[in-house]
Amino acid sequence: MKLTVIGTGYLGATHAAAMAELGFEVLGLDIDPDKIAMLSRGHLPIYEPGLDELLQRHVDGVAGSTGRLRFTTDWQEAADFGDVHFVCVNTPQKRGEYACDMSYVESAVESLAPHLTRPTLVVGKSTVPVGSAERLAERLAALAPAGAAAELAWNPEFLREGFAVEDTLHPDRIVIGVRSEEAEKALREVYATPIGAGTPLVVTDYATAELVKNAANSFLSTKISFINAMAEVCEAAGGDVVKLAEAIGYDDRIGHKFLRAGIGFGGGCLPKDIRAFMARAGELGADQALTFLREVDSINMRRRGHMVEMAREACGADGSFLGKRIAVLGATFKPDSDDVRDSPALNVAGQIQLQGGQVTVYDPKGMENAARLFPTLTYAASALEAVRGADVVLHLTEWREFRELDPVALGSVAAVRRILDGRNTLDPQTWRSAGWTFRAMGRPRV
Template sequence: MKISVIGCGYLGAVHAAAMAKLGHDVVGVDTDPAKIARLAAGEAPFFEPGLPDLLREGVESGRLRFTVDISEAAEAEVHFVAVGTPQLPGADGADLTYVHGAFDALAPVAASGSLIVGKSTVPVGTAAELAERLAAAGSEALLAWNPEFLREGFAVADTLTPDRLVYGVSDERAAELLDAVYSAILTRGAPRIVTDFATAELVKTAANAFLATKISFINAMAEIAEVTGADVTTLADAIGHDARIGRRFLNAGIGFGGGCLPKDIRAFTARAEEIGRAESVAFLRQVDAINLRRRERVVELALELLGGSVFERRIAVLGLTFKPNSDDVRDSPALDVAERLNGLGAAVVATDPEGIENARARHPQLAYAPDASDALRGAELAVLVTEWGEYRSLDPVATGGLMSTARIIDGRNALEPAAWRAAGFEYRGLGR
């Protein structure tokens, strides 16, 4: 099929490359010429495992191309809209500027009977409004909402082998076109859920809200554990054996971040207030507050370990991205901790395998080291805040040999406390 993908950021670039892998003829459209030039050369403009190979394969095969000219999408049978929905400046709601811009640009281009598919995460009710917007513009294109469920670091696999496909449609023909797009995936047995616009929109926001709640729940238990002497990791293991609860995402630590979860739960709360159901998701305010408290707790532990002041004390911060296998530092708890410590006068030296340049663009005042050894050398305290494999596998004896004093805060509970204490470290975890 002929497919266009409007918006070639994280979601759009991965989706475009994956659709070409499935055999479709794909054109990606974006307003950023520099980004388009890199993608057209088969280069990923951000770090995502597996994406560079997928891009090169698509471009070299001729099935994948990129442009800044939306008119080149005119022949597409299906148009995927994958633009960002950031948090509004100074508010909790979602900024739909890019979504509206994409639909306004597509309206005169999309052929009658073609399908426009929203993939962006939007407040419930947005699709219905966009259907009216298309009609008012005289467009005869169909509309569907097909939310994404990508995990950064696993986005390629999540697109090619999703755990479910959700179609929000108001027309049977829209579902048929999506079936044609995803035929190879459906043949492999992926579950397919066909529903209305509102439910499809809520599937994404509800999933993120539930995940955020689960993470904040175990972090709330960590707060209790810290003052009672309990161990939150053992607690999570024990309750995780209950099939009704499950062990996944019950890892206490510094909390969640990134470009999706924090802004999506805030936007969900804001939308609930708009429709008169603020009380239904009022608990998400506490979910957000618990999450932010964990960052402050790491700073408190640093102050405790360094005798009440971090001023001019060298602290190695291991990790800058919000999670491993990504270069994304948006709303990163790790970068936030580094900045907070720096703000208290600490001599912070931060490092990350992939996130240094993105972090430097946001916080040029921080000192950065190319690797963990350079960051740790001479440090009085190490703070592990992103659980990259290379940090999880650090040798405690060798690490202690690099530092001036052997102190470590395990902000992800990713290390074995006994091994680090045996090596002479003063070890602090969260809720341990």
């Protein structure tokens, strides 16, 4: 069995390299010739731990590689090559709407289908509104010379940025929405290695497979916003949200994961996915079922504004950022990634700059992407340089590097030893012992 992967962004590049690692011959397709040229040399346009090494282990033409992975821009070549075609293109939020933009998925299916002259399986992995697979299956059969023998399946991805390679090779579950035994058999063969290692396989219809990803992202978003709502109550009541989260997390029904209060979630998935889910529920006449997600979204966005207000208060009695130097540690929406899409850290930095603050940002991996998105911010080559002369330091992305910073060394270059922890991962006592005024979201003031 030979596989193609259509779309070689974060999801597609990871899936292609991982399938080659599992022993398949893989052909990756993208319409961007520059990206294809880079991948063909064994290099990535993104940062993801372990993916560079995986790619170079398999890309054809790289010294010492298995040669099982190639890349192309040719749809006919992809159709001739593949027995199973994975669609891994982006589904962003529509401009000015909550709804999902399906144009990239639709374009991929419509570009591939006319070249499918033999029985084949097209597998969607992108996050899409429920009902999309049904519609795309009809379109695929109508456009493909093979007709109904060109079948569609839906296989949602559950990758965590920073852990994408592990999540692909050793997933915690595999979900496939299929219409035939043949499609199920083909996907069981694709995922034989993880299934054999004990990964559960859930076989469903199209709609359920689509809803699984929507529901998972909605639940995770709700859990994050819940603890952030508790942080607001803790600040009002003088409680400690870190201790609160620890206590309720020991309940097996709740668990500790995703219970760290802070400036909220961002990235290219959770925010746009819960909004698209709300929009689709409205189209189906089930909008009341998901009205709670509007509050989840509202709590999440409110956290960013709250951090700006905390920073303003830290600047002094006049409550102004004018003439103040603000150091921001973190630009990506999460650690171990260079992804700055809808980054809470950059959003906060941008708001402070617009209100007159002199903002300097440092991030271990996201500087280049951040500078493209926010070119007017100042960027430093290290945390020490970012903090030099700062009146307030904001910790906004929980990189390990920041947890291991020396508060004494940073204090020697800061204008004022004042830090705000927007991720609740720094040790308050360590920083206070080094002479810093330390404040964290949802925790008592000292």
